[in-house]
Amino acid sequence: MDNLIRISASEAARRIANGNLTSVRYTEALLFRIAEREPVVGAWIHHDPDAALAQARAADRRSPAGPLHGVPVGLKDIIDTADMPTGYGSPIYAGHQPGHDAPSVAQLRAAGAVILGKTVTAEFATYHPGKTANPHNPAHTPGGSSSGSAAAVADFHTPLSLGTQTAGSIIRPASFNGILGYKPTFDDFDYGGLHALAPSLDTLGVFARDFEDLSLSRQVLARRSVRAVTAPAALVPRIGVCRTPMWPKGDADMQLAYERTVERLASAGAELVEIELPADFESLIDAQTLIFMAEGAHHLDREWREQGALLSPELRELLERGRACGEAAITEAQALAIRCRAQLADLMRSVDVLLVPSSIGEAPAGLHATGDPLFSRIWTYLHVPCLTYPVGLGDHRLPLGVQVVGRHGDDDRLIEIAWWMAERSAEWTFVD
Incomplete structure (x- = not known):
């Protein structure tokens, strides 16, 4: 069981496709790990073992079709899901149930993936953290804002998870957790169905422990046709x-x-x-920070006006600074x-x-x-x-x-x- 949780998404997909592993067995192994470690790590804001196993059983009844057939994947909780709540890391949206899957979730399902659950995000993918701890030492942060997605992969809850980056929310937590973090070229993955923060910066990305899995995620999520990367570069770079x-x-x-x-x-x-x-x-650091704040103030304006008391002090301060940004400075x-x-x-x-x-x-x-x-x-x-x-x-x-x-x-x-x-x-x- 312990060895099974450590295999890559690519290897799991191969074993499931050739009949040497079932999605149910693999999903059960990961769910056992979550049950064992979640009280320490706190990577998940929503996961339903029965629903995950139902997806796995359905995958085992079908012939493998997509590249992630039967493989569990975690989703950062700013990504809309039609069958799971999406709270965006904020009490404003506690229990919020979107009516549709985000395009990225639809792509994962079409590729055969089992959606294991929703991982903890900092508030609206900014700075106010959730409950997640660093699995290497729970007294330390896992980073953010994609806290749960990084910790879940590092702690062997899932081989693959989706996160987002507007400043450093993929690269930093991946570094802090000792795994791979990949932020693609801007707009290479569809950002629809995610709560926008700063649309000129927001980027959907991936956490994994295996390079082949990064390529596999691109084959599923990229807007254009991409080639499979199955080995390191052949020539010295x-x-x-x-x-x-x-x-x-x-x-x-x-x-x-x-x-x-x-x-x-x-x-x-x-x-x-x-x-x-x-x-x-x-000058780019200051410029990026300004755009982050100004666009954040615009896209969280309704939450600011209608339920500002439920925003964290950190986020309120950021939005106040963003609202003060002048058009000349933005330009x-x-x-x-x-x-x-x-x-x-x-x-x-x-x-x-x-x-x-x-x-x-x-x-x-x-x-x-x-x-x-x-x-x-x-x-x-x-x-x-x-x-x-x-x-x-x-x-x-x-x-x-x-x-x-x-x-x-x-x-x-x-x-x-x-x-x-x-x-x-x-x-x-x-x-x-």
């Missing part, structure tokens, strides 16, 4: 070593893990190129992003990917906050695909990750190259 202007704000653990990764990749024969970002990039921030996207495209003609930090350091102690998204903000704003993988432990024996940034729209190549890099520099530390 050209990697841009990009510490970014935020480097001094990273702690010693992160800096050491990053430099150790660079050394390992150099020893493996990678062609490394030191990259300095153009001067304009130093300037948007123009900066356009310039920097063009500059980044030029810069990346000389490299296949950039290697950058994923987070300031390990997951901070306490469950009152989810950590700083500093090292993800600019890549989210630039709409490029990003992926994080684990490269070691910090002083508190918690995971640290590095982030690989790809060219706009070149997600399949990003996965291949990051897979190559991880085989030569990753340090996996799984929960017992």
Whole structure:
């Protein structure tokens, strides 16, 4: 049973398709793990074992058709589901039942997936955290806002889960939990049926423990036809070593893990190129934060006006700042992003990917906050695909990750190259 919960979604799908595993048996194993660990981790806001098993039994009665046939998947609780409540991490929507599945959920169901349940999100995918703890040490945050989705994959509740990123809500929790986190090129996955926060930033993404699963998720969720990535890049990549202007704000653990990764990749024969970002990039953090606040204030305006007392103090403060953003500042921030996207495209003609930090350091102690998204903000704003993988432990024996940034729209190549890099520099530390 313990070994079964550790297999990838891709391997589970293969075993189910060839008759060596049933969806019911696999789902039962994961449900047993959830029952055992949920009191500690608190990854789920809604899961119904009977409903999950009913889906699994139905999958076992059908011939495998889709690439995720019979495989359980978790969903961040800002993703609408017709058969489960969707609360968006807020008491305003306690018990809220959407009338339709989000397009991404419909795609998962069409691919044969078993929807295992809804994972905990911070309030409206912002900063006020839910109940989830880091499975490596429950006294520390799992990150956010996709807290439950990251913790559920790290703790072997599910092999695959969906999250979202508007600042750093996929990359940071994946790094904190020692797993893979993938934010695709902006708008590559359909964001319909999710509560919008900042539509020029909001991106649907994936948590997994296996690179092939990231490619599998793209085959199911991408708006366009994509190729299957089933192995690491065959050719040695050209990697841009990009510490970014935020480097001094990273702690010693992160800096050491990053430099150790660079050394390992150099020893493996990678062609490394030191990259300095153009001067304009130093203003991108403030610009992204402004857009995040201004669009958030607009898209949560009804909640602010009608039920503001039920918003957390943190979110009320963010929305107040967003409502004060002037049109001239918004226009300037948007123009900066356009310039920097063009500059980044030029810069990346000389490299296949950039290697950058994923987070300031390990997951901070306490469950009152989810950590700083500093090292993800600019890549989210630039709409490029990003992926994080684990490269070691910090002083508190918690995971640290590095982030690989790809060219706009070149997600399949990003996965291949990051897979190559991880085989030569990753340090996996799984929960017992």
